[in-house]
Amino acid sequence: MDNRQIVLVRRPVGQVDSSTTSLVSSPRPVCGEGEALIKVAMLSIDPTIRTWMDDAPGYLPPIGLGDVVRGSGTGVVVESRSERYHVGEVVFGMTDWQEWVLATDDRRFSVVPQGLGLDLATVMNVLGVTGITAFFGLTDVGQMKEGDVVVVSGAAGATGSVVGQIAKARGAAKVVGIAGGPEKCAEVVEKYGFDECLDYRQGGLRQQLTESCPQGVDLYFDNVGGEILDVVLTNVAMHARVVLCGAISQYNATGARRGIENTSMLIVRRGRMEGFIVSDYANRFVEAQTVLAAMVLAGQLRHQEHVVHGLEKAPEALNLLFSGGNHGKTLVEVDESVRLG
Numbered sequence: 001m002d003n004r005q006i007v008l009v010r011r012p013v014g015q016v017d018s019s020t021t022s023l024v025s026s027p028r029p030v031c032g033e034g035e036a037l038i039k040v041a042m043l044s045i046d047p048t049i050r051t052w053m054d055d056a057p058g059y060l061p062p063i064g065l066g067d068v069v070r071g072s073g074t075g076v077v078v079e080s081r082s083e084r085y086h087v088g089e090v091v092f093g094m095t096d097w098q099e100w101v102l103a104t105d106d107r108r109f110s111v112v113p114q115g116l117g118l119d120l121a122t123v124m125n126v127l128g129v130t131g132i133t134a135f136f137g138l139t140d141v142g143q144m145k146e147g148d149v150v151v152v153s154g155a156a157g158a159t160g161s162v163v164g165q166i167a168k169a170r171g172a173a174k175v176v177g178i179a180g181g182p183e184k185c186a187e188v189v190e191k192y193g194f195d196e197c198l199d200y201r202q203g204g205l206r207q208q209l210t211e212s213c214p215q216g217v218d219l220y221f222d223n224v225g226g227e228i229l230d231v232v233l234t235n236v237a238m239h240a241r242v243v244l245c246g247a248i249s250q251y252n253a254t255g256a257r258r259g260i261e262n263t264s265m266l267i268v269r270r271g272r273m274e275g276f277i278v279s280d281y282a283n284r285f286v287e288a289q290t291v292l293a294a295m296v297l298a299g300q301l302r303h304q305e306h307v308v309h310g311l312e313k314a315p316e317a318l319n320l321l322f323s324g325g326n327h328g329k330t331l332v333e334v335d336e337s338v339r340l341g
């Protein structure tokens with residue numbers, strides 16, 4: 001049986017296009033001693049995949065030309081010659097963009113909890129990478145405190161929507177989102193319960209922010225970088241914390257990434273700005289998942305998944321993140337038959 005895979009054939013300049021990747025067929029991998037064969041069910045489409053396509057320094061090496069596109073996902077164990085995995089288990093790990101993958105000593109998977117009454121897409125959203133990123137970024141890196149005025153960019157997205165809801169649940173004085181367009185902004189307030197949402201596409205963001213947060217921003221959770229980060233820096237409160245989670249506005253930059261001009265406001269207001277990568281918290285994932293699962297089950301955490309069907313659509317799905325065409329967590333369903341019990 002074949003293994004359909006999407007490989008990187010050319011480094012993109014700007015957005016991914018039809019010349020960036022190619023759909024190829026290879027023989028299905030054979031399960032060796034100590035390994036397990038996994039049938040891929042769903043891919044997590046993350047903005048960082050675009051950064052891995054560049055030949056540039058990052059927190060992981062670039063994807064090699066000719067290599068299967070790197071990415072995380074879930075799948076079901078169909079054969080196991082390892083004590084670690086059992087046939088029928090649904091597992092999460094680096095599946096990459098393909099239909100079949102081997103779990104090996106170098107490529108380990110974690111077992112997805114069953115019996116919570118949550119479907120696979122929900123688990124991949126709130127209990128997956130973006131939910132966990134939101135949790136530790138806000139509570140640990142951002143040291144969120146009751147009474148904080150919290151601003152979140154990318155507020156209608158997978159990470160941002162969860163950040164704002166945790167901040168509300170933990171007693172923020174005010175939670176303000178930043179998103180693109182009136183429809184997304186309405187979603188942020190009406191669906192995710194933020195107090196307000198500022199539309200950066202409308203222009204005048206600096207003025208909108210000053211009116212919304214006249215006492216300044218205590219905690220800014222930055223998912224986008226660039227100009228929006230610079231604007232928020234002009235309005236930070238004393239001892240503000242700026243959490244650098246992502247810089248999606250810069251991932252398709254064809255020249256130098258935009259520099260930040262207003263860091264001196266962190267001196268004036270004695271603030272700090274700190275970046276992080278969710279894998280820094282790998283040994284604490286269960287802590288976040290326990291809190292997030294409880295919130296979902298109690299109806300305190302609203303979520304939305306944007307599921308694109310078919311492995312071959314993964315490059316298109318990646319581009320949705322940059323056009324803002326996604327609503328909630330972007331996933332690609334590779335095999336619809338896999339279900340959680």
Ligand SMILES: NC(=O)c1ccc[n+]([C@@H]2O[C@H](COP(=O)([O-])OP(=O)(O)OC[C@H]3O[C@@H](n4cnc5c(N)ncnc54)[C@H](OP(=O)(O)O)[C@@H]3O)[C@@H](O)[C@H]2O)c1
Nearest residue numbers: 047133157158159179180223245246247248249277278324
């Ligand atoms: N540090 C970590 O470990 C970690 C882990 C996961 C994610 N992240 C980062 O978190 C951010 C959000 O990721 P996600 O997976 O949750 O994606 P997402 O928010 O679900 O989707 C991306 C959103 O970014 C917004 N966007 C795109 N281009 C933009 C621009 N030029 N200016 C402003 N907003 C723009 C779009 O929303 P609008 O329609 O509102 O413009 C789009 O829907 C990304 O920067 C990602 O790299 C970091």
